[in-house]
Structures are given as C-alpha cells and as structure tokens.
Amino acid sequence: MSSSRHIAVLAFPFGSHAGPLLSLVRQIAKAVPDVIFSFMTTARSSGIIFSQDYNGGPHNIKPYNVDDGLPDGYVPSGNPVEPVELFVKAAPENFTKAVEKVEAETGLKIGCLISDAFFWFAGDMAEKMTVPWVALWTAAPRSVLVHVDTDAIRQALQATNESGKEDQKLDFLPEFSAFQKSDLPEGVDVVGRPESPFEDLLHKMGNKLPQANAVAINSFKELDPEIGKQLNARLKKFLNVGPFTLTSPSSIKPDEHGCLEWLNKHEPNSVVYVSFGSVITPPPHEISALADALEESEFPFLWSFRGNVEEFLPKGFIEKTSGKGKLVPWAPQVQVLEHESVGAFLTHCGWNSISESMRGGVPMICRPFFGDQKLNMRTVEAVWGIGVGVEGGVITKNGAIKAMQQIFLGEGKKMRERLGVLKKLALEAVQPNGSTTRDFSTLVEIINQL
Numbered sequence: 001m002s003s004s005r006h007i008a009v010l011a012f013p014f015g016s017h018a019g020p021l022l023s024l025v026r027q028i029a030k031a032v033p034d035v036i037f038s039f040m041t042t043a044r045s046s047g048i049i050f051s052q053d054y055n056g057g058p059h060n061i062k063p064y065n066v067d068d069g070l071p072d073g074y075v076p077s078g079n080p081v082e083p084v085e086l087f088v089k090a091a092p093e094n095f096t097k098a099v100e101k102v103e104a105e106t107g108l109k110i111g112c113l114i115s116d117a118f119f120w121f122a123g124d125m126a127e128k129m130t131v132p133w134v135a136l137w138t139a140a141p142r143s144v145l146v147h148v149d150t151d152a153i154r155q156a157l158q159a160t161n162e163s164g165k166e167d168q169k170l171d172f173l174p175e176f177s178a179f180q181k182s183d184l185p186e187g188v189d190v191v192g193r194p195e196s197p198f199e200d201l202l203h204k205m206g207n208k209l210p211q212a213n214a215v216a217i218n219s220f221k222e223l224d225p226e227i228g229k230q231l232n233a234r235l236k237k238f239l240n241v242g243p244f245t246l247t248s249p250s251s252i253k254p255d256e257h258g259c260l261e262w263l264n265k266h267e268p269n270s271v272v273y274v275s276f277g278s279v280i281t282p283p284p285h286e287i288s289a290l291a292d293a294l295e296e297s298e299f300p301f302l303w304s305f306r307g308n309v310e311e312f313l314p315k316g317f318i319e320k321t322s323g324k325g326k327l328v329p330w331a332p333q334v335q336v337l338e339h340e341s342v343g344a345f346l347t348h349c350g351w352n353s354i355s356e357s358m359r360g361g362v363p364m365i366c367r368p369f370f371g372d373q374k375l376n377m378r379t380v381e382a383v384w385g386i387g388v389g390v391e392g393g394v395i396t397k398n399g400a401i402k403a404m405q406q407i408f409l410g411e412g413k414k415m416r417e418r419l420g421v422l423k424k425l426a427l428e429a430v431q432p433n434g435s436t437t438r439d440f441s442t443l444v445e446i447i448n449q450l
C-alpha cells in the first residue's frame with residue numbers, strides 16, 4: 001500500500017444500513033483516492049453489499065470482516081431481533097478489536113472513524129484514539145432529531161401528561177404540531193421501565209452525536225429546512241449529503257422476474273406497487289386483508305412479497321388475480337418506481353423507499369411498523385402531502401381499498417405535483433453548486449484533515 005492515510009468504516013450489518021454507508025464511502029473514496037478505507041461489517045453483510053452494489057471500485061476500499069457476536073454453535077430461535085441484539089451487545093468490543101487488528105495487519109494507524117450513527121461507542125473509540133468521528137444517519141432528519149432530543153422529550157411528556165392520557169400531542173416541539181407521542185420511535189418516550197438493548201443504543205446515540213465532528217445524512221437540505229436548522233444548533237456539523245438515490249445511483253439491478261416488461265403493458269399511473277422493504281413481513285391477518293383488497297379493487301398490482309406464498313396468502317389468490325396482478329420475491333424497486341405505469345406505492349415507510357418514491361414521483365400509501373417509520377409516515381402525509389396513512393394504522397380490506405381510491409381517483413394528481421416540486425429541489429441540490437454538493441465538499445475537507 002502506498003498510502004499512509006487510513007480510515008476505518010464501521011457498518012451496521014442489518015436492514016438497509018450497510019449499503020447506503022458503502023454508497024457514501026465510495027463517493028468519499030473517489031474524492032480522496034490516496035486514503036485507504038477499511039470497511040468493517042459482518043461476513044454476511046459484506047457478501048451482500050460488495051457483490052451486489054460494489055462493481056469493483058473504487059479500489060481504495062477494502063472489506064474487513066467483523067465478528068457477528070453470535071455464540072459458537074448459535075441456533076436461531078426464530079426471533080428475528082435476537083441476532084441484532086447479540087450483535088449490538090458485542091459490537092463495542094468487536095469493532096475495537098477489529099480496528100486494532102487492521103492497524104497491526106496493515107501497519108497503518110487509523111486516522112478517522114466513519115460509522116453508522118447507531119454506533120455511539122465509535123465516539124468513545126475516536127476520543128481514545130484522538131481521531132475525528134463522522135457518523136452517518138441513514139434515515140430522515142426528523143427521526144435523528146427526536147433521538148438527539150430524547151431526554152428533553154421525555155421530560156416534556158411527563159410534564160404535560162394530563163391524567164395519564166394514552167397519546168399526547170408533540171406540539172411542545174417546534175415543527176411537530178401534526179405529530180403525536182405514538183408517532184415516536186419505540187423507546188423515545190420510555191419512562192418507568194427498562195430500555196430494551198436497541199432502545200438503549202438509540203438513547204446513547206442521541207446523547208453522543210453532538211460530539212461527532214460531523215453527522216451526515218441521506219437527505220437534502222431543502223427537504224426539511226426547519227428540522228435541519230434545529231439539528232444545526234445541536235450538532236457540530238450537520239451535513240445533508242443525499243439523496244443517495246441521486247448522488248450515488250446504484251447500478252441497474254437485473255429484472256429477474258420480468259417486472260418492467262409486465263409494467264410496460266399497463267396504462268400510465270394505473271398500477272399499485274407493494275413492498276415492505278428488506279426486513280418486514282406484515283402479520284398474516286394484514287397480508288390476507290391486503291390480498292382481499294387487491295383482488296376486489298379495480299387496480300392492477302405488483303407485489304414484492306417476502307415469505308412463503310403458500311403459507312401466507314389466501315388459497316387460490318395467485319390464480320384468481322393472474323389477469324391483473326404480479327407477485328415477485330424481489331423487484332428492481334428504483335426502476336419500478338420510475339416506471340410511468342406505477343401510480344401508487346404501498347410502503348412500510350423505510351427511508352430508502354420514501355427517497356426512491358420521491359425520485360420516481362409516486363404517491364405513497366403508508367403502513368409503518370417500527371423505528372423511524374411512523375415519523376416518516378406522518379411527515380409524508382401531513383408535512384409534504386405526498387401520501388396517505390392506512391386507516392386505523394393497520395391494513396384492512398376496506399382501508400386498503402379506500403387508500404388506493406384516494407390516490408388513484410382523488411388526491412393522487414395533487415400529490416404528484418408536490419412530488420415534482422420536491423424532485424426538482426433534490427435535483428438542484430446535487431448540481432455542482434447545490435447544497436448537497438457543498439455539504440459533501442465540507443465532509444471531504446473534514447476527512448482530509450486527518
């Protein structure tokens with residue numbers, strides 16, 4: 001290795017986290033070609049992101065495996081949260097060891113840590129190593145703000161809790177008048193019970209991020225400027241370096257199941273695309289209600305379906321709907337959302353899905369499940385006006401039909417106009433003089449100081 005500058009990148013290996021971090025690091029690595037990046041994630045995650053999205057470059061990024069924290073001979077219990085919690089518990093020690101090992105193996109001291117924002121302990125590691133720490137929040141600005149403000153929110157909720165009311169308005173927070181306590185990620189409002197390991201991680205993260213040299217985000221400044229101002233006031237440097245779907249578009253994914261060809265056969269703005277991201281499968285009663293709604297409604301559908309079709313879908317559903325619907329195990333989502341025949345997106349409101357829907361100009365029907373997703377839904381619905389939540393928060397046959405009609409026969413046109421405005425702002429942000437490009441240059445300057 002001819003370079004003597006070396007950065008460790010600490011990735012969170014679950015959900016859609018490591019891929020966006022790799023997108024950002026690829027951009028940075030191109031801007032500082034003489035710096036070596038050791039990209040640390042589990043072997044499983046590395047196998048996925050480096051084979052699917054990497055395309056062989058840039059060559060100054062080296063994958064480096066970190067232990068997954070599972071005990072020897074671990075047999076999955078069936079609880080999907082268990083491996084995440086085991087990883088999280090072991091992560092501070094495992095990443096510390098990995099950093100020491102990679103320094104010894106390469107003979108190159110690490111001069112900076114770039115981590116998923118979840119990793120509050122990267123702040124402690126950086127402090128001990130006396131190097132800068134840059135954190136990437138892979139979701140929206142509003143969700144990172146509520147984590148940074150968790151202690152203040154808990155206090156305010158306790159002070160304003162009129163006679164133990166179940167839900168409370170969050171109007172004591174600037175720019176949250178349309179939001180309620182139930183929209184917050186689990187654990188932000190927790191008082192009087194122990195936090196789960198993940199809630200504890202997020203709480204510690206919120207308290208630690210103000211120490212980071214920079215917090216970067218997969219968003220653009222003009223999307224949520226008022227929330228951005230609040231984050232500017234709390235963080236040393238808050239940098240909007242997205243949306244990655246425009247700054248670092250992933251390679252064209254193969255369309256293994258013929259989704260695009262099928263979409264070609266449909267009228268513009270006529271199809272509902274259904275996907276709940278890479279982690280979630282809705283509970284059986286909601287899947288079955290959605291299947292009934294799709295069968296009964298007049299709208300064609302493309303459903304990216306995770307899980308066993310035989311087990312979860314009503315008997316005969318595929319045969320009965322074959323004339324108007326298509327079910328696939330995985331869709332090339334970015335291209336699907338760009339296709340002119342897609343007129344609505346039923347989504348769990350993961351941040352990448354929302355970003356991609358904005359890029360494609362597709363109004364959303366929202367059924368959020370956990371974490372940042374409820375805040376995202378309320379923002380889509382009440383702040384940006386580019387989608388609707390499903391009635392009652394869970395999918396029922398009538399609620400799903402009503403939401404589809406609302407988009408296709410009612411408010412969809414207005415929503416598409418608003419989406420057009422947001423897309424124009426995003427495209428401007430990534431131009432050479434745009435806000436994203438400027439924030440990215442600031443990030444590179446910070447990294448170049450090592």
Ligand SMILES: O=c1ccn([C@@H]2O[C@H](COP(=O)(O)OP(=O)(O)O[C@H]3O[C@H](CO)[C@@H](O)[C@H](O)[C@H]3O)[C@@H](O)[C@H]2O)c(=O)[nH]1
Nearest residue numbers: 015016138139275277278279304330331333350351352353
């Ligand atoms: O058939 C499919 C289904 C999904 N995707 C892709 O998978 C990603 C899904 O990402 P996202 O919408 O962010 O959902 P999750 O994978 O669930 O993301 C996790 O990470 C996000 C970013 O931090 C959070 O916002 C979410 O709440 C969290 O669940 C997107 O890029 C999609 O394009 C496909 O390409 N094809």
